Amino acid sequence: MEERYERIPIIQLWDQLLVPLQGDVTDAHADRLCDEVLERLRRTEARGLAVDITGLWVVDSHLCATLSRLAASAQLMGTKTVLCGMSPSIALTLQTMGVELTGVKMALDLEEALEWLGFRVAGPDHRRELDGEWAPGED
Amino acid sequence: MDQYDRLLTLLSGYVSPLNARSVLNRALSHPRIERHQLVERRLAEIVPRIGRAAQLFIDPARSDSLEKELRALVGDRAPPTRILVEINGEADIVRARAAGRRICETFEINGFSVQKVATIISELSRNIASYVGRGQLEIVPISGRPPRVQIVAEDAGPGISGIDRILAGQYKSKTGLGLGILGSKRLADRFDIQTGAGGTRIEVEVIL
Numbered sequence: 001m002e003e004r005y006e007r008i009p010i011i012q013l014w015d016q017l018l019v020p021l022q023g024d025v026t027d028a029h030a031d032r033l034c035d036e037v038l039e040r041l042r043r044t045e046a047r048g049l050a051v052d053i054t055g056l057w058v059v060d061s062h063l064c065a066t067l068s069r070l071a072a073s074a075q076l077m078g079t080k081t082v083l084c085g086m087s088p089s090i091a092l093t094l095q096t097m098g099v100e101l102t103g104v105k106m107a108l109d110l111e112e113a114l115e116w117l118g119f120r121v122a123g124p125d126h127r128r129e130l131d132g133e134w135a136p137g138e139d
Numbered sequence: 140m141d142q143y144d145r146l147l148t149l150l151s152g153y154v155s156p157l158n159a160r161s162v163l164n165r166a167l168s169h170p171r172i173e174r175h176q177l178v179e180r181r182l183a184e185i186v187p188r189i190g191r192a193a194q195l196f197i198d199p200a201r202s203d204s205l206e207k208e209l210r211a212l213v214g215d216r217a218p219p220t221r222i223l224v225e226i227n228g229e230a231d232i233v234r235a236r237a238a239g240r241r242i243c244e245t246f247e248i249n250g251f252s253v254q255k256v257a258t259i260i261s262e263l264s265r266n267i268a269s270y271v272g273r274g275q276l277e278i279v280p281i282s283g284r285p286p287r288v289q290i291v292a293e294d295a296g297p298g299i300s301g302i303d304r305i306l307a308g309q310y311k312s313k314t315g316l317g318l319g320i321l322g323s324k325r326l327a328d329r330f331d332i333q334t335g336a337g338g339t340r341i342e343v344e345v346i347l
């Protein structure tokens with residue numbers, strides 16, 4: 001099988017970086033991700049990093065090790081890292097295996113991750129208008 | 140109730156009983172399949188013919204729904220096919236995971252069980268790729284209630300030294316978390332390992 005070169009999107013939001021991971025990530029892809037993100041952190045001096053794994057299909061022990069390594073390296077560079085979007089079945093799988101993502105801050109979804117990194121929604125809370133089911137006090 | 144009656148009942152939900160019989164007989168006519176030959180394993184062959192024959196009588200708005208019911212009937216009995224993936228390098232791990240996904244899809248299963256299957260496949264094929272270089276992984280779907288998936292990883296490498304410690308959770312990996320084998324065992328409903336100087340064979344089963 002020929003090597004497919006997949007570009008890893010690294011999105012800059014002011015002084016933070018956002019990395020959305022998609023599909024089936026190969027080991028080479030994950031290693032390159034680590035290098036590229038760290039390089040971008042160095043260049044941009046970003047203060048925070050959010051890795052969104054909502055689009056990932058499988059997260060195994062190797063990928064967990066890579067993500068922990070990324071977070072630990074970012075930490076050493078003074079950047080805090082948050083991982084978000086882990087599906088319930090992936091969480092159950094890792095839990096059953098006994099894999100611990102030590103030292104990695106987890107958030108439920110991207111909104112929560114960005115809030116943790118210090119983003120604030122300005123103005124009225126639009127979610128209330130968008131979602132009729134939204135009950136006051138649930139926030 | 141034989142297959143003929145089951146199909147007749149299904150069709151009667153969409154067309155009149157008289158038309159249902161005529162659709163079914165028409166579907167069985169070219170080439171001719173006798174009622175007693177209409178066993179489960181021939182359903183896949185007959186179902187598309189029923190779909191076409193029904194077009195003449197069915198309310199077009201409902202033909203999608205009939206199509207779906209017919210497909211479900213076959214999907215249920217689709218002969219499970221095993222997939223053999225040769226592992227020669229890291230790129231094959233992705234191929235193996237994709238094969239596992241295809242197999243789970245034939246059972247229309249998703250969620251936690253698919254994750255279990257995919258993760259075990261990933262761990263076992265990575266070990267072959269990293270520590271032996273070459274080997275094979277076989278993924279075998281087993282129909283039944285509930286269906287199961289068997290994963291057999293085999294290589295002719297040097298064997299795993301200290302397997303007892305690995306399975307006891309006392310192993311510290313230099314290259315990873317050291318949870319590939321133990322994690323697979325914890326995810327599996329059945330786990331067998333034979334390893335020695337001639338190579339390694341790991342067989343696991345996951346109930347879907």
Ligand SMILES: Nc1ncnc2c1ncn2[C@@H]1O[C@H](COP(=O)(O)OP(=O)(O)OP(=O)(O)O)[C@@H](O)[C@H]1O
Nearest residue numbers: 061266270296298299312315316317318319320339
């Ligand atoms: N097929 C194999 N042939 C020979 N040695 C193996 C094989 N699979 C695993 N090993 C050895 O057993 C050890 C444990 O494997 P295991 O998959 O449990 O953990 P790991 O590969 O070290 O880390 P992880 O899988 O968590 O990334 C490996 O470090 C390796 O030395």
Ligand SMILES: [Mg+2]
Nearest residue numbers: 262266319320
């Ligand atoms: Mg391993």
